[in-house]
Amino acid sequence: MRDMLHSAYGHILNPALLDAIAREGRFMNVPKGQMIMDVGDPIPGLPLLMEGAIKILRVDAQDDEMLLYFLEAGDSCAMTLGSFYGEKKSEIRAVAEQDCAFVIVPLEKVYDWTGEHRDFRRFVFESFNTRLREMVEALDSLAFLDLTGRLGKYLRDRVMVNGSTTLNTTHAEIAGDLHTSRVVVSRVLKQLETEGTIALHRNRIEVLDF
Protein backbone atom coordinates (compact mmCIF):
# COMPACT_ATOMS: atom_id res chain seq x y z
CA MET A 1 0.00 0.00 0.00
CA ARG A 2 2.78 2.41 0.93
CA ASP A 3 4.53 1.69 -2.38
CA MET A 4 1.33 2.39 -4.31
CA LEU A 5 0.96 5.72 -2.54
CA HIS A 6 4.53 6.69 -3.27
CA SER A 7 4.40 5.78 -6.95
CA ALA A 8 1.09 7.58 -7.51
CA TYR A 9 1.76 10.69 -5.38
CA GLY A 10 5.51 10.83 -4.77
CA HIS A 11 5.94 13.59 -7.35
CA ILE A 12 3.78 16.05 -5.44
CA LEU A 13 3.72 14.97 -1.77
CA ASN A 14 6.84 14.52 0.33
CA PRO A 15 7.69 11.16 1.97
CA ALA A 16 6.77 12.31 5.49
CA LEU A 17 3.30 13.34 4.32
CA LEU A 18 2.82 10.09 2.42
CA ASP A 19 3.70 8.17 5.56
CA ALA A 20 1.21 10.23 7.54
CA ILE A 21 -1.46 9.52 4.90
CA ALA A 22 -0.65 5.82 5.05
CA ARG A 23 -1.00 5.97 8.84
CA GLU A 24 -4.22 8.01 9.08
CA GLY A 25 -5.98 7.05 5.83
CA ARG A 26 -8.48 4.29 5.18
CA PHE A 27 -7.47 1.98 2.35
CA MET A 28 -10.13 0.62 0.06
CA ASN A 29 -10.37 -1.75 -2.89
CA VAL A 30 -13.44 -1.62 -5.12
CA PRO A 31 -14.12 -3.99 -8.04
CA LYS A 32 -15.00 -2.71 -11.51
CA GLY A 33 -18.60 -1.64 -11.91
CA GLN A 34 -19.33 -1.12 -8.23
CA MET A 35 -20.74 2.16 -6.98
CA ILE A 36 -18.35 3.89 -4.61
CA MET A 37 -20.48 6.82 -3.55
CA ASP A 38 -23.97 8.07 -4.39
CA VAL A 39 -25.68 11.45 -4.28
CA GLY A 40 -26.53 12.34 -0.70
CA ASP A 41 -23.96 10.02 0.86
CA PRO A 42 -21.86 11.62 3.59
CA ILE A 43 -18.32 12.46 2.49
CA PRO A 44 -15.82 10.62 4.69
CA GLY A 45 -12.75 12.49 3.48
CA LEU A 46 -10.45 13.20 0.58
CA PRO A 47 -9.99 10.21 -1.75
CA LEU A 48 -6.55 9.64 -3.31
CA LEU A 49 -6.78 7.21 -6.21
CA MET A 50 -3.74 4.93 -6.47
CA GLU A 51 -4.87 2.39 -9.05
CA GLY A 52 -7.74 2.06 -11.49
CA ALA A 53 -10.21 4.66 -12.73
CA ILE A 54 -13.44 6.15 -11.41
CA LYS A 55 -16.39 7.53 -13.34
CA ILE A 56 -17.94 10.67 -11.83
CA LEU A 57 -21.61 11.19 -12.68
CA ARG A 58 -24.31 13.74 -12.07
CA VAL A 59 -27.78 12.33 -11.37
CA ASP A 60 -31.22 13.86 -11.96
CA ALA A 61 -34.51 13.35 -10.12
CA GLN A 62 -35.42 10.37 -12.35
CA ASP A 63 -32.09 8.72 -11.52
CA ASP A 64 -30.84 9.39 -15.06
CA GLU A 65 -27.10 9.92 -15.19
CA MET A 66 -24.67 12.15 -17.00
CA LEU A 67 -20.92 11.69 -17.08
CA LEU A 68 -18.87 14.58 -15.74
CA TYR A 69 -15.33 13.19 -15.91
CA PHE A 70 -13.03 10.32 -15.00
CA LEU A 71 -10.51 10.08 -12.17
CA GLU A 72 -7.28 8.21 -12.84
CA ALA A 73 -4.43 6.99 -10.66
CA GLY A 74 -2.69 10.03 -9.18
CA ASP A 75 -5.94 12.00 -9.22
CA SER A 76 -7.73 13.17 -6.16
CA CYS A 77 -11.11 14.81 -6.01
CA ALA A 78 -11.06 17.90 -3.85
CA MET A 79 -14.55 18.72 -5.13
CA THR A 80 -15.83 16.17 -2.63
CA LEU A 81 -14.66 18.48 0.11
CA GLY A 82 -17.15 21.15 -0.82
CA SER A 83 -17.07 23.99 1.62
CA PHE A 84 -14.84 23.59 4.63
CA TYR A 85 -17.69 24.67 6.87
CA GLY A 86 -20.86 23.80 4.96
CA GLU A 87 -22.56 20.75 3.56
CA LYS A 88 -20.66 17.48 3.59
CA LYS A 89 -23.02 15.41 1.47
CA SER A 90 -22.00 14.16 -1.96
CA GLU A 91 -23.41 15.99 -4.99
CA ILE A 92 -22.28 13.30 -7.37
CA ARG A 93 -22.22 9.55 -7.97
CA ALA A 94 -18.91 7.68 -8.30
CA VAL A 95 -18.65 4.30 -10.02
CA ALA A 96 -15.51 2.18 -10.43
CA GLU A 97 -14.60 2.19 -14.14
CA GLN A 98 -11.91 -0.40 -13.39
CA ASP A 99 -10.80 -2.26 -10.27
CA CYS A 100 -9.74 0.53 -7.94
CA ALA A 101 -7.41 1.03 -5.01
CA PHE A 102 -7.58 4.30 -3.10
CA VAL A 103 -7.02 5.79 0.30
CA ILE A 104 -9.38 8.16 2.07
CA VAL A 105 -7.84 10.89 4.20
CA PRO A 106 -10.25 11.81 7.04
CA LEU A 107 -11.66 15.35 6.85
CA GLU A 108 -10.04 16.48 10.13
CA LYS A 109 -6.63 15.53 8.78
CA VAL A 110 -7.33 17.36 5.53
CA TYR A 111 -8.11 20.50 7.54
CA ASP A 112 -5.02 20.08 9.74
CA TRP A 113 -2.62 19.35 6.91
CA THR A 114 -3.82 22.09 4.57
CA GLY A 115 -2.78 24.46 7.38
CA GLU A 116 0.43 22.77 8.38
CA HIS A 117 1.93 21.49 5.14
CA ARG A 118 2.72 23.55 2.09
CA ASP A 119 2.88 20.42 -0.10
CA PHE A 120 -0.52 19.23 0.97
CA ARG A 121 -2.12 22.65 0.51
CA ARG A 122 -0.70 22.90 -2.99
CA PHE A 123 -1.95 19.41 -3.74
CA VAL A 124 -5.52 20.19 -2.65
CA PHE A 125 -5.61 23.43 -4.63
CA GLU A 126 -4.23 21.76 -7.73
CA SER A 127 -6.81 19.03 -7.43
CA PHE A 128 -9.55 21.65 -7.19
CA ASN A 129 -8.18 23.35 -10.25
CA THR A 130 -7.94 20.16 -12.29
CA ARG A 131 -11.47 19.08 -11.40
CA LEU A 132 -12.83 22.52 -12.26
CA ARG A 133 -11.10 22.40 -15.64
CA GLU A 134 -12.65 19.02 -16.38
CA MET A 135 -16.03 20.34 -15.34
CA VAL A 136 -15.70 23.23 -17.81
CA GLU A 137 -14.66 20.74 -20.46
CA ALA A 138 -17.80 18.71 -19.78
CA LEU A 139 -19.87 21.89 -20.02
CA ASP A 140 -18.15 22.85 -23.28
CA SER A 141 -18.89 19.54 -24.93
CA LEU A 142 -22.52 19.75 -23.85
CA ALA A 143 -22.96 23.29 -25.11
CA PHE A 144 -20.80 23.32 -28.23
CA LEU A 145 -20.65 19.78 -29.60
CA ASP A 146 -23.33 17.75 -31.35
CA LEU A 147 -23.79 14.14 -30.40
CA THR A 148 -21.20 12.90 -32.88
CA GLY A 149 -18.64 15.21 -31.32
CA ARG A 150 -19.58 14.28 -27.77
CA LEU A 151 -19.44 10.59 -28.57
CA GLY A 152 -16.01 11.01 -30.15
CA LYS A 153 -14.68 12.79 -27.09
CA TYR A 154 -16.31 10.19 -24.85
CA LEU A 155 -14.65 7.30 -26.70
CA ARG A 156 -11.26 9.04 -26.62
CA ASP A 157 -11.61 9.68 -22.88
CA ARG A 158 -12.48 6.07 -22.18
CA VAL A 159 -9.60 4.82 -24.29
CA MET A 160 -7.32 7.08 -22.23
CA VAL A 161 -8.51 6.08 -18.78
CA ASN A 162 -8.70 2.38 -19.60
CA GLY A 163 -5.35 2.36 -21.37
CA SER A 164 -6.84 0.24 -24.13
CA THR A 165 -8.46 0.86 -27.52
CA THR A 166 -10.87 -1.99 -26.82
CA LEU A 167 -13.83 -0.84 -24.73
CA ASN A 168 -16.05 -3.41 -23.06
CA THR A 169 -19.29 -1.50 -22.97
CA THR A 170 -22.78 -1.36 -24.43
CA HIS A 171 -24.65 1.24 -26.42
CA ALA A 172 -27.07 1.57 -23.50
CA GLU A 173 -24.26 2.40 -21.06
CA ILE A 174 -22.90 5.04 -23.41
CA ALA A 175 -26.38 6.50 -23.85
CA GLY A 176 -26.65 6.71 -20.07
CA ASP A 177 -23.28 8.42 -19.70
CA LEU A 178 -24.09 10.97 -22.39
CA HIS A 179 -27.66 11.32 -21.15
CA THR A 180 -29.23 10.58 -24.50
CA SER A 181 -31.17 7.72 -26.06
CA ARG A 182 -29.77 4.38 -27.10
CA VAL A 183 -31.18 4.73 -30.63
CA VAL A 184 -29.05 7.77 -31.36
CA VAL A 185 -25.93 6.16 -29.89
CA SER A 186 -26.41 3.08 -32.08
CA ARG A 187 -26.90 5.23 -35.16
CA VAL A 188 -23.86 7.46 -34.56
CA LEU A 189 -21.69 4.47 -33.65
CA LYS A 190 -22.76 2.79 -36.89
CA GLN A 191 -21.83 5.96 -38.76
CA LEU A 192 -18.39 6.02 -37.10
CA GLU A 193 -17.94 2.37 -38.07
CA THR A 194 -18.66 3.00 -41.74
CA GLU A 195 -16.17 5.87 -41.58
CA GLY A 196 -13.61 3.36 -40.31
CA THR A 197 -13.07 5.12 -36.97
CA ILE A 198 -14.26 2.20 -34.87
CA ALA A 199 -15.24 -1.47 -35.13
CA LEU A 200 -18.42 -2.68 -33.47
CA HIS A 201 -18.98 -5.99 -31.71
CA ARG A 202 -21.39 -7.23 -29.10
CA ASN A 203 -20.44 -5.69 -25.72
CA ARG A 204 -17.25 -4.36 -27.26
CA ILE A 205 -16.07 -1.40 -29.28
CA GLU A 206 -12.61 -1.16 -30.83
CA VAL A 207 -11.41 2.38 -31.36
CA LEU A 208 -9.20 2.30 -34.45
CA ASP A 209 -8.55 5.98 -35.04
CA PHE A 210 -8.58 8.71 -32.40
Add this chain to the structure above:
DNA sequence: TCATTAACACGGG
Protein backbone atom coordinates in the same frame (compact mmCIF):
# COMPACT_ATOMS: atom_id res chain seq x y z
C1' DT B 1 -33.56 19.12 -38.71
C1' DC B 2 -32.46 16.15 -35.24
C1' DA B 3 -33.62 13.72 -30.80
C1' DT B 4 -36.95 10.73 -28.37
C1' DT B 5 -40.16 7.03 -27.59
C1' DA B 6 -42.12 2.82 -28.85
C1' DA B 7 -41.95 -1.14 -31.31
C1' DC B 8 -39.92 -4.97 -33.71
C1' DA B 9 -36.67 -8.55 -35.73
C1' DC B 10 -32.32 -10.75 -35.48
C1' DG B 11 -28.85 -13.41 -33.34
C1' DG B 12 -25.36 -14.80 -29.85
C1' DG B 13 -24.41 -16.53 -25.36
Add this chain to the structure above:
DNA sequence: CCCGTGTTAATGA
Protein backbone atom coordinates in the same frame (compact mmCIF):
# COMPACT_ATOMS: atom_id res chain seq x y z
C1' DC C 1 -34.81 -17.44 -23.49
C1' DC C 2 -32.71 -12.88 -22.46
C1' DC C 3 -30.11 -9.15 -23.81
C1' DG C 4 -27.60 -6.24 -27.01
C1' DT C 5 -28.03 -4.44 -31.39
C1' DG C 6 -29.87 -2.27 -35.68
C1' DT C 7 -33.80 -0.12 -37.74
C1' DT C 8 -38.20 2.18 -38.61
C1' DA C 9 -42.26 5.09 -37.72
C1' DA C 10 -44.49 8.66 -35.29
C1' DT C 11 -43.99 12.67 -32.60
C1' DG C 12 -41.96 16.76 -30.71
C1' DA C 13 -38.76 20.72 -29.90
